[in-house]
Amino acid sequence: MNHTHDVTARSWLESANTPTTDFPIQNLPFAVFRRSGTQEVFRGGVAIGDQVIDLAELSRGSLLAGKALQAARAAAQPALNNFFVLGPDVWRVLRHALFALLQEGATQAGALRACLVPQKEVEYTVPARIGDYTDFYTSLDHAVNCTRLMRPDGDVSPNFRWLPIAYHGRSSTIGVSGQQFHRPMGQMLPAGAQAPVYQACAYLDYELELGIWIGQGNEAGEPVATDEAENHVFGICLLNDWSARDIQVWEMAPLGPFLAKNFATTISPWIVTLEALAPYRCAWQRPESDPQPLEYLDGPTNRKAGAIDIQLEVWLHSERACREGRDPKRLSGTSFRHQYWSVAQMVAHHTVGGCALQPGDLLGSGTISGPGEGEAGALIELAHAGARPVELGGGEQRGFLADGDTVLLRGWCERPGAVRIGFGESRGTVLPVRS
Ligand code: CA
Numbered sequence: 001m002n003h004t005h006d007v008t009a010r011s012w013l014e015s016a017n018t019p020t021t022d023f024p025i026q027n028l029p030f031a032v033f034r035r036s037g038t039q040e041v042f043r044g045g046v047a048i049g050d051q052v053i054d055l056a057e058l059s060r061g062s063l064l065a066g067k068a069l070q071a072a073r074a075a076a077q078p079a080l081n082n083f084f085v086l087g088p089d090v091w092r093v094l095r096h097a098l099f100a101l102l103q104e105g106a107t108q109a110g111a112l113r114a115c116l117v118p119q120k121e122v123e124y125t126v127p128a129r130i131g132d133y134t135d136f137y138t139s140l141d142h143a144v145n146c147t148r149l150m151r152p153d154g155d156v157s158p159n160f161r162w163l164p165i166a167y168h169g170r171s172s173t174i175g176v177s178g179q180q181f182h183r184p185m186g187q188m189l190p191a192g193a194q195a196p197v198y199q200a201c202a203y204l205d206y207e208l209e210l211g212i213w214i215g216q217g218n219e220a221g222e223p224v225a226t227d228e229a230e231n232h233v234f235g236i237c238l239l240n241d242w243s244a245r246d247i248q249v250w251e252m253a254p255l256g257p258f259l260a261k262n263f264a265t266t267i268s269p270w271i272v273t274l275e276a277l278a279p280y281r282c283a284w285q286r287p288e289s290d291p292q293p294l295e296y297l298d299g300p301t302n303r304k305a306g307a308i309d310i311q312l313e314v315w316l317h318s319e320r321a322c323r324e325g326r327d328p329k330r331l332s333g334t335s336f337r338h339q340y341w342s343v344a345q346m347v348a349h350h351t352v353g354g355c356a357l358q359p360g361d362l363l364g365s366g367t368i369s370g371p372g373e374g375e376a377g378a379l380i381e382l383a384h385a386g387a388r389p390v391e392l393g394g395g396e397q398r399g400f401l402a403d404g405d406t407v408l409l410r411g412w413c414e415r416p417g418a419v420r421i422g423f424g425e426s427r428g429t430v431l432p433v434r435s
Contacts, residue, residue, distance in 0.1 A: 021050070133363075134363050136164050143340075177426045186244060206240050212347075217232065239265065281306075312409065
């Protein structure tokens with residue numbers, strides 16, 4: 001924690017001081033943007049209130065110098081990879097320089113104001129070149145809920161409590177908020193049938209996850225220790241891992257999901273840095289009745305502050321609700337602090353066998369479900385595999401997603417003694433199957 005987390009700090013930009021903003025001066029998340037409807041080059045930006053600081057414009061002026069200028073130039077490019085590679089000390093220098101320029105009373109406020117673009121006038125793109133995407137499965141509540149849909153007294157697989165389970169995913173179809181995709185076709189085995197059929201996915205679902213952006217990578221053969229792992233993480237965004245459940249069930253034995261997961265993944269444009277998340281860290285705990293982590297997945301830093309209290313919500317806006325002027329319906333809400341494995345443990349486990357992570361690699365946290373009613377991070381859990389459809393209001397129900405549905409993920413952090421910071425949103429829409 002440092003002066004950039006000071007609850008009394010305010011910006012000369014009034015929209016950054018409203019209690020409901022996602023982007024106060026204590027947040028300063030990064031995205032890649034341009035003015036909507038133009039052919040401008042995409043470049044890095046930082047959110048403040050209802051504005052974006054154009055880092056390309058800022059680096060051309062004289063407001064920054066030294067390491068902060070070097071960092072801003074790296075972050076001003078159409079992808080943030082060259083900024084990620086610079087590491088936590090340089091990320092911090094730029095954050096602190098921007099904080100100084102934005103703070104109430106800053107003498108250079110006028111010059112910085114010339115680098116601002118209103119958020120409502122911009123469009124975003126995926127903020128980095130994603131070399132590899134890995135999707136984890138690290139929420140015990142989600143794993144238990146999914147297991148019990150098939151076997152009511154069943155337990156999670158024996159490895160779940162020993163390692164953060166994951167599979168290598170697909171980066172080519174990751175899109176930024178606003179993504180639209182066609183309902184996938186695929187192969188599935190209808191109940192009671194002897195042979196599979198090829199048809200449109202009928203059990204389309206979302207998964208509430210966080211996206212973990214790798215900053216500095218590691219060399220092949222050089223594992224990252226759990227308590228060093230967060231030095232390799234730049235920040236966190238929202239991530240919707242759309243899932244075709246009927247395709248998944250038929251295809252996933254024995255190698256895991258394939259086409260059920262690789263047709264679309266939607267992320268939020270803004271990456272909230274680990275430094276901004278510092279006030280919301282909590283102890284990472286493991287019940288004494290559960291296996292304690294093997295040594296390579298354990299460490300005092302992770303025990304002390306490995307969890308992060310990020311509030312998360314899923315909302316659904318059907319095409320009909322949109323047309324009839326009804327608001328989106330909140331489906332569920334939970335916190336990332338319940339996750340069974342921490343971000344540091346995911347990174348440590350990913351690299352322990354010698355795998356190299358690279359700047360811009362993206363890790364999905366796995367579906368985030370909490371322990372209570374209404375805390376499930378996927379529709380299959382909320383609606384009990386379609387058996388108890390969720391009421392949307394206006395006479396609409398959902399067992400699984402319908403064409404025209406827009407799924408919104410929202411995330412924020414708040415606690416007494418800290419300023420609320422937010423992640424913005426991830427929004428994605430299901431289009432009918434391609435004719
Ligand atoms: Ca997933």
